[in-house]
Amino acid sequence: MKLLVFDTTHHALWAEEIARNKGLAVDVVPAPPEADARCDLALAFLEEDELELIASLDAAGVPFRLHMR
Incomplete structure (x- = not known):
C-alpha cells in the first residue's frame, strides 16, 4: 500500500470521504x-x-503529499 500524508486532520478526513x-x-x-x-x-x-485517487483529490483541491514506504 501507498500513503498520502496531509498537513491537517481536516484534509485527511476530506480525502477519505472523497475516496x-x-x-x-x-x-x-x-x-x-x-x-x-x-x-x-x-x-x-x-x-x-493511485491515478484515480490523486486526480480526484486534485480536482477537489485537497492538499496532500505522496509518501513512499
Whole structure:
C-alpha cells in the first residue's frame, strides 16, 4: 500500500470521504514519523487506485503529499 500524508486532520478526513465516495479502498492510518507530516493521520491506498485517487483529490483541491514506504 501507498500513503498520502496531509498537513491537517481536516484534509485527511476530506480525502477519505472523497475516496470512499469514489468506491476506492482506503484506510486512515497513523502517519509514519519519517513522512514529516504536520498531521498524525495518513491515507493508505492500493497502488492500482493511485491515478484515480490523486486526480480526484486534485480536482477537489485537497492538499496532500505522496509518501513512499
